[in-house]
Amino acid sequence: MLERYEVIENVKPGGMGVTYKAFDKNLERNVLIKNIKDELLQGHQEKHLKGLFKDEALIQARLSHNNIAQVYDYFENDGVSHIVFELVDGKTLDELELFSNLENKEQKLNEILSALLQIAEGISYAHLNGIIHRDIKLNNIMYNESTETIKIIDFGIARVKEAIQRDHTAAFMLTKLYAAPERLGRYEVDTQEKFDIYSFGVVCFQVLTGELPYMLDWDTKPVPSVNSNREDINEDVNEALISMIQPNPKERIGDLNALIKALKRQINQSEIPSFKVESPNTTNKIRDPIHGYIGLTNEEREIVDHPIFQRLRRIKQLSTTYLVYPGATHDRFSHSLGVMHVATRIFDELINKNAEKLSWDPNTINKNRQVLRLVALLHDIGHAPFSHVGDSFFPPGISNHEKMAAHLIRNTQLANLIDSIGKKLGFSHKEIAGIIEGKLISKYRLINQIFASQLDADKMDYLLRDSMMLGVSYGNFDLDHLIRSLNVNMDEGIPVLVIEKMGIQVVEELILARYFMFVQVYFHKTRRIYDQILTNILREYLPSQMIPSEEGEFLKWDDFKVLELIKNVKTSYNDMYLGRKHLKLVYEKFPYASDEEKQKLNSLHKKLELLKYPADKLIIDEYQQSSIRFSDEEGRPLIGVREKNGEVHSIEEYSSILASMKEPIYLFRVYAAEEIIEEIELILQEELS
CATH class of the missing domain: 1.10.510.10 (Transferase(Phosphotransferase) domain 1)
Known part of the structure; x- marks a missing residue:
């Protein structure tokens, strides 16, 4: 056996080969090793079979699920093929x-x-x-x-x-x-x-x-x-x-x-004696690459068919990321459907587990379920072209895409469509708009936590969706196990979302997946420069440098319109974008910086701005992503772990991994045109030496 593995015992001979229990010296853990008998390959397509054995090992190594024994390694020793598996106790x-x-x-x-x-x-x-x-x-x-x-x-x-x-x-x-x-x-x-x-x-x-x-x-x-x-x-x-x-x-x-x-x-x-959640007839099915079939009622389909929701087909989920990862062409339309589906799964799981604990009658259950589905479905309808690239162009009084979504719900035909659903259950479009823009938190606390929290359906969908579409594995986590691990605890009679102890590791998986996606994808140096270039393009083209809030004008502004403008008007920014000829990265501090370093970089930022270079020659990208919050303003856990005795404690008490992730992600990058790079580098040396 290779030096890395020390055989402990021969577990059992089999028809195919021998199975060993061994010790992995590198990672200091016990493993299981299986091989193929040499005599089985004699007279066969030996090369083909060994290749097949290796290919299967590589494929299985991609699987990461709590109920599948993990493949750790593949190697050949003295011409014999071996696969190294997780050693399962049982x-x-x-x-x-x-x-x-x-x-x-x-x-x-x-x-x-x-x-x-x-x-x-x-x-x-x-x-x-x-x-x-x-x-x-x-x-x-x-x-x-x-x-x-x-x-x-x-x-x-x-x-x-x-x-x-x-x-x-x-x-x-x-x-x-x-x-x-x-x-x-x-x-x-x-x-x-x-x-x-x-x-x-x-x-x-x-x-x-x-x-x-x-x-x-x-x-x-x-x-x-x-x-x-x-x-x-x-x-x-x-x-x-x-x-x-x-x-x-x-x-x-x-x-x-x-x-x-x-x-x-x-x-x-x-x-437990469970309430029966009256699931409406979702006869309209949409095939989704992440979740399979997603069901819609006839009334929900009318909302999906509305031009405001259909516009999301023309809004990329990850703005300019497709210029780095060609697969990143998916849109806000599919993501919104996915969030609704995941949110519903979470809600149904919680209700089925907590019938005795909750004081909701069947009508209250069905009302809250439908409110959650509509909130999740419509939460992104207010996005500007290219999603978050346009976040700085919302008009006064509408500071972000959530408030734009609420504005559109209140001032378009969507209000009537929502009211026709809500009148049977006791809610109106005003509540859907209010929840989306961050109001009614105390009235719909559980709904808010499923929809917008550290463990919300939004993150669960976009991490899996973005990871799959980009062809990366950073965003993967066990969605089924995470949902099964969620539960409800009563806080002064109000149901609050918590995680069972068995779910601590999958929560770690989710939060680490989000961290890796930010570091590797969302904050990728090339994606960020094209976001900056596109921001400058929008500043030139948007009327009064603002996203229109009137329905007819709002519908005109999508990714297609912006790309058409870029193609038809020749400017330095447009040439950069269409020809993928961005400014070059000259300096980077990422993903962390000390307070002292941030002070130096702030001084550098001011000095570079004094040079008065146009934005098509010099771009400074500075951003700080807030760290994980473990408690709210009143000290209540934002990710609570419930013990068997009903006590709830913050997950940081159980996870050293998460407790260590308190520092915010920070980036400071300087991009420059070829002709000024030397000058910028000299200034960098003077300021940062």
Whole structure:
């Protein structure tokens, strides 16, 4: 074995190779190492199989989910390929009586359902990332009984098994009783995700009934039902499982969302007497790359179809970032839908968990749910062209895009559309506008926290969306686990958003993701200079250097109009933008600066301004991003962690990582035209030496 890994013991020989428990000397942790037997490669396409083994390791290493065993490394030693995995503490499901021996009807049903939910969320996460397991069965799923945590193992190994099996059928036969029928030639393949969905359906059926649904007799046996064997599984779970084990893949569901929702509902309903959230008929579906299908009611669709909301299709989410990351062409339209979807998921999770604690009747629940959906949907309609680039051009009395959104809601047809929804539930457009612009905080405290806080739906969507569209991994975090970890605590009778202790790590993940996206993407030196150039362009073209607030004029100003003006008028700024010929970075202080350094840079800033160079020759970019706030003005935690005894403490008491992130991100950059760079550099030396 390489010097990095010290073998502790041979865990078990397998059909493919040997599994070792080892110690990683570099990172000082125990790991699991798997390899392929040399003899399996003899007479085969050895190079192809080793390449496949390596490719699968690289693909799996991208997965970061609480219920999937992580791939840490790949290496070759003496011609043998090895994959290094996270060492999982626990046993496989077939080794545990809880999952394999169900003759005792007094089993812990909720514990089993919670385990199945974790498996479903792990598989769903992998599928969203384009990765298929191909060998879901009891002995590829591990469970830690003390923490009640699932880990799916051997992602990617099955594909290599399949490749070897072509010539070694006897040694490497897929477990037929778990394999989807189309893999055995009974039906045409539909999607590969349905391989895993069928196999997981078999696992669920076996765990819940003690029997397999089929013995390769799909052609002669009707699709079995869990409820034929037991009476304590609700109909939604039963229907989802029936859909998962349909022999014909064309009749099988294509994702696990229905099962996940059904399992959550049964788990929550069995723990507490839950209110039924009356979810309106969201028959209008919009396909989203992050969240799958996003549903809209007919009334919500009328709002989405309004020209003010449709304008968001022509407002880039990340302004000029597409000049650095070509994939950053997504818009505020899709983000707004995503925020509504995530906010609704959070709300439903909190209500299902807290029926007994909340004093809301069904009408109050449905009212608050609809208010939240509209606030989340409409929060960005007031953005200027190119999003935050235009933040300095709002007219007097409308200081930011939130106030512009509130203004548009109050003074356009949107008011009537919102009132037609609200009159049934007891709210008006005035409340939607007020919440968006930061008012009515005490009346709608929980809604505000879901919509605009350190743990809000806005951040959850834009981090995942921006990360995916740009092709970077900085913004990724486990959304499903984060939502499951949220809860409510009562503060003098008012529900307040908190995080359970099990969610501390995923909150760290979210906040670190935001930090990395700011440092690596949002404050990228090239993106920032084009933001500055575009700001100067808008200053030239906007009437009275202001975004119009009248509906008709406001609708005219979008990214398309600005780009058209840039193309049709020849100026130095326009040439820079169209030709991507920006000023050059001469000096940078980023991402932190001491107070003493900031004083020096402030003096430098003033001296450079005295040179009176035009902005197409010299641009100074100075900005400070506020640090994480852990408490409000009254000392209440902004990210509260709830203990089992009900006490709530600030997350900084539990996380040394977050507690250390109190310093604001600071940037000071000087950009100059080629002909003045030497002069600027001399001044920099004099001022900063």
